[in-house]
Amino acid sequence: MIVGLVFLVLIVVVIFWVMGMYNGLVGSRNEVKNSWSQIEVQLKRRHDLIPNLVETVKGYMGHERGTLEAVTKARQQAVEVTGSVEERAKVENALSQTLRSLFAVAEAYPDLKANQNFLALQEELTSTENKIGFARQYYNDAVLRLNNRIQMFPSSIIAGMFNFQLETFFQVEAPEDRQVPQVKF
Amino acid sequence: MWELVRANQRRAATLVVVMAALLFMVGYALGEALAPGAGLGGLFVAFVVWVVLTLVSYFQGDSIFLALSGARRIEKKDNPQLYNVVEEMTIAAGLARIPDIYVMDDAAPNAFATGRDPQHAAVAVTAGLLETLNRDELQGVIAHELGHVKNRDVLYMMMVGIMMGAIVLLADVGARVFFYGGGRRRTSTRSEGQGQLVIVLVALVLMILAPILAQLIYLALSRRREYLADASSALFTRYPEGLASALEKISHSTATLASATRATAPMYIVNPLGATARGLADLTSTHPPISERVRILRSMGGGAAFRNYEQAFRTVTGRSGGVIPPSALLGGEHAPATEPAAPDTSGRLERVRQTTDMLWRLNQYVFVACPCGTRLKVPPAYLGRDIACPHCGSVHRIQPSAA
Structure with a gap:
């Protein structure tokens, strides 16, 4: 009688424990999904802003056709890419690169820098870059939390039972690529 | 990060209960002091006082506070950079909604x-803050404020x-009743004996100690929260x-x-009550020394990361007890900080110009x-009229919202 009761209590405790672990894992996975959609919103916003920027800059930077074309091309690739997190990270990082060189080149055009439209677009794009950065930061933290839960004992048992998958980090480009490109005149 | 929020809420809820208990005790003592047995x-x-206050502060607290501070709501078009900074920090903090943004027309930098x-x-910032800080600094301050929001x-x-x-x-009411109404009551209750005297004495002690205790609890709570919000700011900005x-x-x-008044002071990022109040670093300060x-x-x-802040806190203050609840340190988020950039000295004039323009526009001036x-900055009274430029004399018809 007593033994049976203890056994019953034990089973109930285990069931609640499993439920808690499982819900924690689902919560982490949803956080990853949610933060990824936040990145996508900002990436989309950047894609939408770039044609305006190119249009504004064109008149001032006739000699920099190469820089402008690189931006347009990188944007096109970023819009068209469908695939894993790694692939998207790669093309989006390339787009960030071309934008950075565009703004670096723009420093040499005082007329352009006095254009209100350009200044507004520059603030918008810089801020969108920041937002992508912060959204990525939050996403990577969420991925770390989920992956820790999946790999660490004891939640790893539950993760294995319900087939939770490890998620991929949105990597920042290699440190040497992060330098602002040197522009020579 | 969520562990921090939860631990924080538990701790705060405990304090709310302690404060409520203190309030009830004072109420009881006050009743006894007014009339034995009451x-x-x-x-x-x-x-009743507690219920009313709690309901009012829950549903109306924010609007009362914003009205007291004289803050005005702004849209993205009024100050795109401020709006963008708030949006960036909302994303970094993982909050679901961008907070409303308010500006106070005041030269003292605060938020x-x-x-x-x-x-x-x-979130509300003063015009002085927008004029004084560059973008990175503004980001740090907004992140601190959103830290308060995130930590509830x-x-x-x-x-x-x-x-x-x-x-x-x-x-205060109790003490007055006690000292001014005491004589009459003592004659009428002499026959009720020792027990009554003890209750009255306890009530007296309680009424002296309760306000002091309540203030100490409040101050300790508010200072700890400033440290926590600083730690959150570092984590959100990584800078x-x-x-x-x-x-x-x-x-x-x-x-x-x-x-700002003494009642609203603890809500600000730094104590707004002047330099003298800020210099004091004692038990009665709502903010840790800057x-x-x-x-x-x-x-x-x-x-x-939080554990870096915790470590720095212990080194700097020499205290062994930290500010961050241990459960929040377990996650071990790997968060390298960005290197400090070269000090930015440019742009102050430009910021002052932009901020004053924004305030003019909020007052319906037309440019x-x-x-x-x-x-030309034209007051709203001149809408639809013609005015001449004081420099060249050319005449302009004033149209609404011609920027």
Whole structure:
């Protein structure tokens, strides 16, 4: 009688424990999904802003056709890419690169820098870059939390039972690529 | 990060309960002091006061506070950079909604956050803050405010603050009754004996101690929350230097915020009550000394995670007990900080111009660009009329919202 009761209590405790672990894992996975959609919103916003920027800059930077074309091309690739997190990270990082060189080149055009439209677009794009950065930061933290839960004992048992998958980090480009490109005149 | 929020809420809820208990005790003692045996009546009055205050602070606290501070709501078009900074920090903090943004027309650099939960959050900054800080510093300050929002500080600070006010008020009333009405009552109760005397004595002690205790609880709570919000700011921006240099700039300002009072002071990022109040670093201060906050932020050793802040806090203050609940340190988020950039000295004039323009626009002034290069700021009374440029004499018809 007593033994049976203890056994019953034990089973109930285990069931609640499993439920808690499982819900924690689902919560982490949803956080990853949610933060990824936040990145996508900002990436989309950047894609939408770039044609305006190119249009504004064109008149001032006739000699920099190469820089402008690189931006347009990188944007096109970023819009068209469908695939894993790694692939998207790669093309989006390339787009960030071309934008950075565009703004670096723009420093040499005082007329352009006095254009209100350009200044507004520059603030918008810089801020969108920041937002992508912060959204990525939050996403990577969420991925770390989920992956820790999946790999660490004891939640790893539950993760294995319900087939939770490890998620991929949105990597920042290699440190040497992060330098602002040197522009020579 | 969520562990921190949860631990924080538990701790704050405990304090709210302690404060409520203190309030009820004062109510009981007040009843006993007024008339022997009326303690339960006093308890009931204290309970009603508590319920009303809690409901008001929950549903109306943020709007009352914003109205008291004279802050005005702005849209993205009024100040795109401020709006963008707030949006960036909302994303970094993982909050679901961008807080409403308010601006106070005041030269003293300061900021506060309000709202009972992240769905109703608002941040307010002064014009002085926008003029003084560059983008990185502004980001640090906004991140600090959103740290308060994320950690659910605002609601508890408001509730505990209002309860503290009620306790002080009730104890004050009680003390007056005691000293001025005491003579009459003593003659009438002499026959009731020793037990009554003990109750009255206990009530007296309680009424002296309760307000002091309530204030100490409140101050300890508010200072701890400032440290926590600083730690959150470092984590969100991954750039502790931004907030450190912002705090330094703010502490060098000598202006006093006109709309702040002692009751609203704990809500601001730095104590708004002038330089003298800020210099004091004792038990009665609602904020930790700024120099200490700056030193902690600069001792984080290239990391921006909570455990870096915890470590820096212990090194700088020499205290063994930290500010961050241990459960929040377990996650071990790997968060390297960005290197401090070269000090930015440019742009102050430009910022002042933009901020004043924004305030003019908020007051419905219209800007007219004259072909001669003059920019006219026209008061709203001149809408639809013709005015001549004072420099070149060309005449402009004033149209609404001609930027």
